[in-house]
Amino acid sequence: MTLLIALTLFVLAVFLGLELITKVPAMLHTPLMSGSNAVSGITLIGALVSAGSDHTMLTTTLGFVAVMLATINVVGGFLVTNRMLTMFAGRKKRRP
Amino acid sequence: MTTPDIISIGYLIAAVLFILGLKGLGRPRTAPRGNLMGASGMLLAVLVTMLDQAIISYLALAVALVIGSVVGALLAVKVKMTSMPELVALFNGFGGGASVLVAVASFIEAIELGRADNQLAIAAAATALIGAVTFTGSVIAFFKLQESLEWSGFTGLPLARAMVMVVALLLVVMVALQPDTRAWLWALVAAGLILGVISTVAIGGADMPVVIALLNAFSGVAASTTGFVLDNPLLIIAGSLVGASGLILTQIMCKAMNRSIFEVIFSETPAAATGGRDDSDVYGDRVTSTSAEEVAMLLEVADRVVIVPGYGLAVAQAQHAVRDLMTSLEASGKEVMFGIHPVAGRMPGHMNVLLAEAEIGYEHLLDMDQINPTFSETDVTIVIGANDVVNPAARNDPSSPIAGMPILDVDESRTVVVIKRSLSPGFAGIANPLFAADNALMLFGDGKQAVIDIAAALVTV
Known part of the structure; x- marks a missing residue:
């Protein structure tokens, strides 16, 4: 991937993100934040390659710690978002 | 394939x-x-x-x-729902920290394989800086939200911050110019970690929603720049999406406080700016205090009641007590609504999550734009643990530090009951003329206990 293509992806994705999330009701501010936060744990896939490639002890160790941190971010983020959203949905059923 | x-x-x-x-x-x-x-x-x-x-x-x-x-x-x-802001901050920090480690590891690998060029170096440097700031910034935010961190900086903090920022930018240049020297990158990580600490440590409670939203955006950007290091399109796309959504949330929060992002990060808190002002000219002897029984009597004859929650509701853990009060008011045929300011609480949407936990249906939760036109038809508005977001000075007094900040116009309802521990100022450090208004009654005490007392008195009225 050339730098130019990478920059193109970056700029287009930023614009796409700005268009996707314009009007968010206040009740979804927290779930949106924690859900998108979990998505930013995508750095996990980079960590997996570093940790698994056995290049040097140092890079493997850094990768190992990165996998742990990113996994906490990803698993915890999606689960806690789901917990909040279930809470929102549960109320709706009880109070139709 | x-x-x-x-x-x-x-x-x-x-x-x-x-x-x-x-x-x-x-x-x-x-x-x-x-x-x-x-x-x-x-x-x-x-x-x-x-x-x-x-x-x-x-x-x-x-x-x-x-x-x-x-x-x-x-x-x-x-995690308890009241601790949600802390947890979101912590997860955020872990994501930023992981990005730093990945970028450093791949960069070291590239150096050893002789593949480290300037382009890679710039991407690694950006990740190291942004990720490190995200990591320590989030950790500090975590401790501040837990209220286990007393430290709020030192004199000369803005100067130190400016200096570390300059050093960090110089280090980015050095990493880019000499990609084969590892020490520059390590030094940059260290500078980023320090910068994260001294940029967030002075930021006060009410600015927290802005900070959390901004750190969220940062963690996305760090993932995105990691994508440049690894030549991985998925990291670039996902990271940018998160960066953009974090930016939008930050913007919403800033607008709701009428402060720019630079003011939040670089300025002192408004309280520090105004200094300790004498509040006696605002309050005089015009503050009327009331009792739970009197409030219950007011509620008894009301048709429409609006409850305005603030951070004090979270501190007092009063969400379930408020739900019970709402249920008994609704049982006697009254309309009960919640008016929620966008920056009430310590993170975007904080009040919504708390009230949802207490199983209060979201059709009862109205945004500022929805609730404001209805205050003039409201008989009783109960403000629980909110202060600056209901301060009419923002609307009426152009010299006020919060002038122009959008507020909930609770003073337009027939009677306003403010449940508060004392007359002490809120985060902005300024007196609230609402407390001295003719139609305002102060119910001094703990938020949860006060609501329980009102509900109990309502039964006996």
């Missing part, structure tokens, strides 16, 4: 799932599905990454994945 092709296609599908997921998270009906799509995209991305031929040892990966999953799941399931 070769393995790299399969990985690329897997990443493409994951990117689409992230886009659909974030889109879904923006609407109440589609939010649960959106979250599920994001999680599926992540699972797919992890699975296809396992096919990468660079990965030769799976044992360490499995161990790290299991530890991370268990810790993450435990935190997510155990």
Whole structure:
């Protein structure tokens, strides 16, 4: 991937993100934040390659710690978002 | 189809799932599905990454994945809804920290393989700086939200911050110019860690929603720049999406406080700016204090009641007591609504999460724009633990530090009951003329106890 293509992806994705999330009701501010936060744990896939490639002890160790941190971010983020959203949905059923 | 092709296609599908997921998270009906799509995209991305031929040892990966999953799941399931801001900050910090480690590890590898060029160096430097600031900034935010950190900086903090910032930028240049020297990158990481601490430590409570939203954006940008280091399009796309959504939330929060992002980060708190002002000219002897019984009598004859919650509601853990009060008011045929200011609480949407936990239906929760036109038809408004967001000085007094900040016009309702421990000022450090208004009554005491007392008195009226 050339730098130019990478920059193109970056700029287009930023614009796409700005268009996707314009009007968010206040009740979804927290779930949106924690859900998108979990998505930013995508750095996990980079960590997996570093940790698994056995290049040097140092890079493997850094990768190992990165996998742990990113996994906490990803698993915890999606689960806690789901917990909040279930809470929102549960109320709706009880109070139709 | 070769393995790299399969990985690329897997990443493409994951990117689409992230886009659909974030889109879904923006609407109440589609939010649960959106979250599920994001999680599926992540699972797919992890699975296809396992096919990468660079990965030769799976044992360490499995161990790290299991530890991370268990810790993450435990935190997510155990956390109390009142501690949600802390947890979001912590997860955010972990993501930023992981990005730094990945960027540093790949950069070192590139140096050793003789592949470190300026382009790679710039991307690694950007990740090291942004990720490190995200990491320590979030950790400090975590401790501040837990209220276990007393430290709020030192004199000369703005100067120190400016100096570290200059040093960090110089280090970015050095990393870019001499990509083969590891020491520059390590020094940059250290500068980033320090910068994260001294940029967040002075930021006060009410500015927290802005800070959390901004750190959220940063963690996305750090993931994105990591994508430049690894030459990985999925990281670039996913990171930018998160960066953009974080930016939008930050903007919403800033607008709701009428402060720019620069004011939040670089200026002193408004309280420090105004200094200790004598409040006696505002309050005089015009403050009327009331009792739970009197409030109950007012509620008895009211048709429409609005409750305005603030951070004090979270501190007092009064959400369940408020729900009970609402239920008994509704049982006697009264309309009960909640008016929620966008920056009430310590993170975006904080009050909504708290009230949802107490099973208060979201059709009862109205945004500022929805509730404000209805105050003039409201008989009783009860303000619980909110101060600056209901301060009419923002509307009436152009010289006020919060002039121009959008507020909830509670003073337009027939009677306003303010439940508060004392007349002490809120985060902005200024007196609130509402407390001395003719139609305002002060009910001094703990938020939860006061609400319980009102509900009890309501039964006996």
